[in-house]
Amino acid sequence: MSSRATTPEDRLSDVFGAMDENSPENSPAAPPRPDKRSHSSVDPASDDEDVQAPPVQVSSILAQNVVLAAKGHGERKRLKPDQLAAVETFLNNPSALREAKIMISIMALENQIDKIVTATAPYQVSADTEKNIKNFAVAVLLSSKCRTYKGQNAIKLVLDLVKLYRGDLAPGVEFNPADWGKVMVCAGDALTQVRSKFKKLIIYSLKPHDTKGPNNAAPADQLNIFQLSEAFVDGTRCSVNVPLCARIALMRKVYLQEPGSKFWDFVDKDLAKIRKRADGDNKKIARAFRHILEADQAKHGSKDYELDNETVDLFQQQVDDLIDAGAADASSIV
Incomplete structure (x- = not known):
């Protein structure tokens, strides 16, 4: 009778058993050899590799270098001797004390600044700025x-010109409400x-030029619109032109009814x-002002002039x- 065929597992069963018997988990720890010393039994003094030299103390050297460098920098900045001594003392203080001194110095500086601000004279609009404002108001x-x-609206336009051209206007004055208020008052007064x-x-322009009576002069003796406009621009950088004459004609028209x-x-x-x-x-606005101007030309003075457009x-x-x-205002286009 033939024997049963063995499987690969059967053939290796003894090998696996041997492997299990010799595995590190199941192997007993080897007993210590009596002739081998443990590491803990070694005398540190007898082993040069285990001896460590004491660390070098460099903190005091670094501190001295910092003090010397700081004093040198202070001398270059021309600090006084007592100030240099104060710097050295400060650097040798504990960190908490240094922080406290910094805080105290900041507060003391704020007190000094407050004294300076309090002692500063109130802002006044300069003569040059006032002159510029008057010119801007005319323009x-x-x-x-x-x-x-x-x-x-008119005041804002003048102030916009002041900020645009500035002149000797104090820097940042427009961000100080109290000071800028004085500039606004000056602008309002100039416009008035x-x-x-x-x-x-x-x-x-309507009165007889040889008397001061209450009645208006005869139309032929009144100033024409060109003469009146010349009087308006006299002493300014502006010139007489059709749009300006039309505006002044409207003013005269209103005055005759609402003086x-x-x-x-x-x-x-x-x-x-x-x-x-x-x-x-x-176009409608242009026709309106053209009509106002032509009516004024026909009513006041003689038309012996030509207007520049x-x-x-x-x-x-x-x-x-x-x-x-x-404003995107085209109400005066002629």
Whole structure:
């Protein structure tokens, strides 16, 4: 009878058994040899490799170098001897004390700054800035693009010119409400003075020039629009042109009906009515002002002049552009 065939596992069963018997997990630990010393039994003094030299103390050397470097820097910055001594003391202090000293020094510096600020004289608008503001006020009110002659709009335009050209305006003054308020007051006063001057010129244009009576002169003896406009621009950088004459003609037209204290309010109202009626149509606005100008030419003085439709001073053109950019007002195009 033949023997049973063995499988690969059967053939290796003894090998696997031997492997299991000799595995490290099942093998007992080898007993220590009596002739071999343990590491713990070795005398450290007898083994040069286990001996460590004491660390070199460098902290004091570094501290001395820092002090010397700091004092040298202080000398280059020309500190006084007592200040150099204070620096050395500071560096030798504990860190907590150094931080406290820094905090104290900052507070002391703030106290000194407060004294300086308190002692500073209140801001005043300089004579040069005031002169510039007056020139800007004239330029705004002589602009054929001016939207209103009274109110905040005119003041804002003057202030925009002040900030644009500045002159000797103190740096950052516009960010100080109290100081900038003084500039605003100056701008408002300048506009009031210019409006008063213009109104007086309109009155003068209607009166007999050889008397001071209450009645107006005969139309032929009154100033024509060119003469009146020349009086408006006298002493300024502005020039007489058709758009300006049309604006002044509107002023004279309003004055003949509303000569009282509300004169400029009625001028602004008429400008607003023209813009509203035109509804953004520049051609309608142009026709309105052309009609006003032609009516004035026919009513006041003799028409012995020719008006320039294009002559505009460069500065006045910049003012007109500024107004256009801010308000997009075409109410005075002629």
